[in-house]
Amino acid sequence: MDQAEIPSLLSRLASDEDASRKMAAFKLQSSINDPSFADVFISSGGLVILRRLIMNSGGNTLAYSLQSLSRLLEVDMGWEIFDSPTSGDLVDRVVELVVSNPLVNILRGAMSILVALVGHSPPESTPGTFGSRALRPAIAVYPQFFELVIQKLQSADHALCATTLSLINALIRDAISNEDTSRGNTTSSGTGEEWPKFIKRLQDLGLIKSVYTHMQSAALQDLAHPLLEFQCLTKVLVKKWRHVKVDLERPEHRRALKSIHLSSAPSKDNLNGNGDTKVEEVQEMGKKGSRKHHPEKWRRLGFETESPASEFHSIGFLGMMDLTDYVKKNEDDFQKLLLEQSTRPLYERCPVARASMAVTLILYDHFGCGNSDIEDTRSLFQIIDSKQQDKMFHPLLLQWSRLHTAGLQAFFRLWKNTGAEQHDFDKVMELVRILIERVVSQASRHKDIIEIEEEFLEYDLARLRELQTNLLSASFEDRWGELFSTVRQGLKQEALTFVKEQRVRCLLQGSWFSKPAPRKESRGEDLQTRRATHGTLWRYAKLSHNRRYLHWADFGLRTGQEPALEALTEKVDLRMVSSVMSNVSERKGDASSTDLSTSKHSTKITIYGFVTPEEARKGAEGKEEPVLTLYPLSDSSASEWLDGLLMLLEQAPITAETNKLLELVADYGVKIRLLKVPLEATYTDPPAGAGMVPSRDGLDDDYYYNI
Structure with a gap:
């Protein structure tokens, strides 16, 4: 216009x-x-x-x-x-x-x-x-x-x-x-x-x-x-x-603290003085002139001292609100928990109040509340792409109370399952932090709080531990880089030594193997006659104690008692073995299978040896011939014997089962070391000079070990 x-x-x-x-x-x-x-x-x-x-x-x-x-x-x-x-x-x-x-x-x-x-x-x-x-x-x-x-x-x-x-x-x-x-x-x-x-x-x-x-x-x-x-x-x-300080001069703060105490179903001896429960007369414990009270009135609720108001200094009235809300909505569970804890030694009791404040702080950090400012609300009017909505909006923030309760109940469960003691508090808190980060961070905008609560319950200790070590590993590797790779390589070498010893011990223990029967058989003959007429159907092999010879012999029957080394009339000098060949590495079956109908005669290990000592001196170019064939009864036995023989010959293992075991042992070594590392070291850069081999310049032989 x-x-x-x-x-x-x-x-x-x-x-x-x-x-x-x-x-x-x-x-x-x-x-x-x-x-x-x-x-x-x-x-x-x-x-x-x-x-x-x-x-x-x-x-x-x-x-x-x-x-x-x-x-x-x-x-x-x-x-x-x-x-x-x-x-x-x-x-x-x-x-x-x-x-x-x-x-x-x-x-x-x-x-x-x-x-x-x-x-x-x-x-x-x-x-x-x-x-x-x-x-x-x-x-x-x-x-x-x-x-x-x-x-x-x-x-x-x-x-x-x-x-x-x-x-x-x-x-x-x-x-x-x-x-x-x-x-x-x-x-x-x-x-x-x-x-x-x-x-x-x-x-x-x-x-x-x-x-x-x-x-x-x-x-x-x-x-x-x-x-x-x-x-x-x-x-x-x-x-x-x-940032609102808990102040017992304020009526609403006194009422909140009093409600926590009364909801714990205290005995008359635990009430102030003569049992008077008037809210207006609650005073901060520990102050001069305060009423006498039970020496563990507040400690039994999980506070560290008998002056509970001062323990909210790091989380303020927010922590008291969350604890009060949990106690009010879960009064029966709260009372049962305290009753159960009262039967335990003090050092084994789960500190409920401290755990509640810890979960509050975890949620506070997770949602980034400390970085929020009132002025931020004035600069939000930009175009919001619909593809970014699930990342920008966090409906679960509005379910703070229920998230706090779910996290606190998870804390109680982990405390019990880990057999934690008071000095383990930070470790349990870290597991809860990982649980909250995992479940809440991966929740889509449409996921309801009920589903989140169910996921909290589904995470058991083993699953959390695995997640924790993976996160620590990723963080440690990101921060410590080459040093961490060096540690991994060292652990892999340790794992190889360990697995080699395990496989060789299998050979030292000895095993039965099947032996294919001759093709020409009289169908009318019974089993004992066939064995007597056409040869044996079983073979037993065992490594000598000095690990230099592989003893073996064939038998007509598989006895319940393992044959003694003296009964094994044949032997193979491992110094004359040139190679070991097998089709084990090509098989993809279950490594733990013992079904003879599928594995018998299908898996074969052939040991080759040099024809003469002169050929042995030629090394890889020397003439060789098969000296022993073994038919393992299971895939696990095949893996043990094939890789055991290869490792005795200082060759690398080749079966999937052994390599999986190597990874498992090395991974456990990493996890054990990570769990021993202080948490703050995981997320900080290595100190200057870390990983450098010290110089021996200026050193002599005048030293000793103090044993």
Whole structure:
């Protein structure tokens, strides 16, 4: 619309005819976000007319007027409409529309105006004109305001939901950013409440549940910006709660600590003094003049001292909130756990309170709450690619309480399964950290908290240990690089020595082998006759104690008792063996198989020897001939004998089973060493000079070992 048409537009806006006002208001909303147009409109007295329309009109005319004012405020113009002595009436009118008007197009405009009003903070303004304080008089008239606002998050209109959440974000941001330093850790909200009470009030009205549902929905893109802002504000709130010091001079803190004690089902002797349980009389234990109490009143709950308030210094009131919430919702389990722990020695008891604070800190670090700042919420309005949504949004942050409970229960389970003692606390905590990082980090945006809780239960100790060592290995290798590779190579050599000894011991123990029967047989003869007539069907081989000869002999029957070395009439001098050939490495069957029907006669090991000592001296070019053939009864036996013989000849093993065993032994060596490494060393660079071989310059032979 041309600026020259503004006088005519204002005339129609002020007309007594509803149709004329409606059409003019419709045109106004499409032009007023042009700053040059808006400047002329304001200077021509347009704000007075626009205010009159908002105060007195209804239907579409009202909707267009509200939208016009909202768009005017979006370009940071027209704020003087709230500076007049009657601005309070305008705010009352907008709040009234939010509370009582059912039309979506009117609600969207009214909500947008309140978002701008609460979020506006000019350098100079009359106190109470802007911010959440500007709503306080109207909210006093309509105390159901917050309840009705949160209900609108369930609207089918996504634009209204987005605007409603933007209003809630503005109220929360205003409440926590205007902190009254003279009152310590309290902040006044738009309702005159301290910010913690204001936030709790919104949560009790179902705010978290509604936002959590939207964050998991398919319509996320329509609410992306306010949802991302709410997520950031949630982290800011968590950070603020952590920095609220637990102070027993504050009634809510005393009540929280007292509720933890009472939920533990203490005996009368554990209650203060004469058993008086008045909350107002709880005092911090350890202070001069405090009431006498049971010497383990707080230690039995998992605190390190009898002054529990001081132990929340690292996690603040956030830690107390989480512990209180767990105790309140799991009172029976809490009491049973304490009862079970009371039967154990003190050093074996799981410190429940310490574990709760540890899990809180793990969640705090996982979600990066310490890096959040109130100013971050003002720079989130960028285009959000739908492909990035699963990475940017973390609905599980809104399920903090249930995540804390699941993590704490996992701590209790791991403590029991590992047989941990007090000095193992940090080790169990690290396992819980890995569990939370693994399960929560890999959860998609659509995964519900119930599925997460089930995954927490599915991770047993063995699986966590494997995950822990893999993570340590990756971190250690990344940080220590070449030094770690050197350690691995050394462990592989140790593993080769170990496996060689194991395989050779199999040869020293001896084994039975099958022997193919001659092809020509009399079918009418029984087994004993065939064996007597056509030869033997069994062969036994055993390595001599000095590991120089392989003794063997053939037998007609496989006896239960292993033949003595003296009964093995044949022998092979291993110094004359030139090579060992087999089809074992080509077989892919189960290494533990003992099914003779499938392995008998199919696996063959042939030992070749030099014809004469002269040929042996020629080495690889010497003439050789087969000196012994073995038919192992199982794949495991084949692997043991083939690789055992090769390793005796100083050759590398070739079977899959032996190589798997080598990897297993070396891997266990790495894991054992990693688990002995202090955690801080895993994630730090090696010290200067680490891994360098010291020089012997200047050293002589004058040294000794102090044994």
